[in-house]
Amino acid sequence: MIRWTVRGLAARWWRAAMTSLAAVVGVAMVSGTLMVSDTADALGVHDPNLDIVRIVMLLAGGVALLVGAFTVNLTVSVTVAQRTRELGLLRCLGADVRQVRRAVMLEGLVVGVLGSAVGLVGGYGVATALRAFINTSVFPGDLPGQSFVVSARTVLAALVVGCVVTVVSGLGPARRAGRVPPIAALRDLPRRTGGRHRIRTAIGVLCTATGIAAVPLAVATAAGPALLVGTVATLVGVRLLGPTVTTPLARIVGPPLARTGGVAGTLGWHNAVRNPERTAATATALMIGVALLTLVNVLFASTRAPMAAEHARDRADFELSAPVGDDEWGTPLSPDLERQLRELPEVATVVPVRCWTDKGSEDRLCGADPAVLSRVMDLDVVEGSVADVTAGGIGVNEASAAAGGWTIGTPLTFQGHTFTVRAIYRSLYTFSEFLISGADLDQLDTEPIALYVEGERGAVDRVVAAYPGVEVRDRDQRLGRELDQMSGAAAVYRTLTGLATLVGLFGVVNILALSIVERRREVGLLRAVGMQRRQVRTMIRAEAMTVVFVGTTLGLGLGLMYGWAAARVLEHSSMPTRFAVPVLAIALSTAVIEAAGLAAAALPARWAARIDVLRAIATE
């Protein structure tokens, strides 16, 4: 029986490979993350940003594994359905139920081991990409070195994760395989269509209802975790409900497919509709990726909008500083630069941000005089008053005040100097330092770290030319830098969720290829009665489009719903959001997915078109 399984896999190697791929993506993400974190530990790098990356990557890897599990389950199910006759023959020859079941489970295990092994190699690639990302200017972190630590734990985790996913996904199909009666070797048994488990539907309804109920609840109470639970519950619920949700959606595309694809289009669509369970399983696997991708798109657009609005608070024409690497405010500026700029008739205002550096600990206290700073920035004071920030007073930003538990009147001590909190302001994207009176700044041994300047660019540039390393950034450049950072992060999240979508698309290819194998005779018959090869291809594409349409529509709907909820929940967080739909980005990613679905259908479509008419009809 082991031979039967292994040979069966070898005979359908491409399918086994596609099934393995479903596990590969998730395993690669998880093992790559483990490699990076082991390497960081070995190098003694402790960076909270790295922890965030790790959590995000592991979560994304988990999602990819979940989608992979769906795909594996689907493929093994269909393989079992297709090998029904063979299973029946084995039963005729004396294989008992357990032997059949074990043979199918072994298939899952082999696929899992293969997927884990390839995933581990892919994990090295993921780790390399992660390090490149960590070391870019966009991300505030650093991971030196060339190689990675591949610990036994990583290898074990990759194997366990990959195998558990595939074996668990194979349990259901294995049980079904065990139920194949011996007589199946002799006759085509009617496929059991009805008999959907009532319990499954009940759990599906319960999950979906819980997930949808979590939306108003989370928005009302600003509870992020509730939303997370709700999202997962809805995705699982829709998956369990299956055809109940997907079939009505699939019906929508019938008429347009008939118009564009003619009879071939209608036939392809029918193929998708008459196999509701399978279409549902494929579409919902795709749905998960699309939903998360949409969620990410909405969240970033929602963060971007208020960011631009916030940026209007910074009215300074130019910001001058000498950056070092990622650090915008790298080295202190020469006091001469500040003086020369003040002397220029073309310059109206110069506001210095000054820093006092403790020689021993290298700790830095930076601040600006609110009296002059408020000329170029809208400080938006929440509590106290900027006018109160005189000698011995200090203004702090809202987030720091909340974190430190500071209120008006709290004394703050920095290297022997005590200041009293007199104002709390909302920080800007470009300024979140302390507000310290000019008198105190002059008294302390401070150097200018950055200058906000209002005046003519030409004159400013002429002065700055004498100071190498000093950068002049106008308002657009400052906004651009912030948005660049956002875009960098967005690109990473899009890639991660895009990978989950990709795994879903593997499922679409698998399902198409399988249904072609199943319908060889039917395709042969259609060709015999005059269907052109081109029309066969159209038929297969129409089937793919139906599945992809259902998956993307569900994903878009759920993604928008949860994106809206997440944006509302985060409205009052440290990174305020305002719900925005990035129409272009969503339209683009949808178009890409649909195009990828079509491209994925190309290979199965070619196979179908190449089916030899005579042989297809002749084979019993």
Next chain:
Amino acid sequence: MWPWSARPDDDEVTDAPAAAAVDVTKRYGRGPAAVTALDGVTVEFASGGYTAVMGPSGSGKSTLLHCLAGLDTVDSGTVYLGGTDLGGLPERELTRLRRDRVGFVFQSFNLVPVLTARENLLLPCRLAGRRPDRAWLAQVIDAAGLGQRLGHRPAELSGGQQQRLAVARALVGRPAVIFADEPTGNLDSGTSAGLLAFLRRAVDEFGQTVVMVTHDPVAAGYADRVIQMVDGTVS
């Protein structure tokens, strides 16, 4: 009336028929669309005999074979296989019985496509976890004329070779009965003759019992006894 009835695991009984059906009825479907495939069939097949079951399409001959082999259940009546009443046997016992006491040769799709000829031949043994009797195996392979083809996959064998392999596989386990369902249905007349002669040899030289369903009078001519079926009854 059947002195050898209901004695499972009793190999001592030698005078019992290899297989028998007593007043067996089998219906498919329900209501007005129901079809009676077997209508009170009573028949027995002696050990060491070669019987052909003939009849037009839809006469119930294949259904009778499936019921006798324990592949299908009956609605009423009793089926005996080597003295064992199949009615009410649990699934596991039925599987064991099929594995150890029955050999099958179907019209097509007899062989597992992914396994080689040798692996197909040994599959029932492997499933049972038994070692095959080497001398007997060599004899069977020789009789089937498959010596050169054992490393090939079924798809690489001719139709005649495939069917002979199926018969050989049935022989390896020395079953109580070999059931053959239209074994020559997909073969040309020359190849058919070879296969039928091989089955004849199985009976004459190896003392096997063969029950063969066919609608080909030439094939039936190889048998010791011919049973005619019409509309679900033995005529």
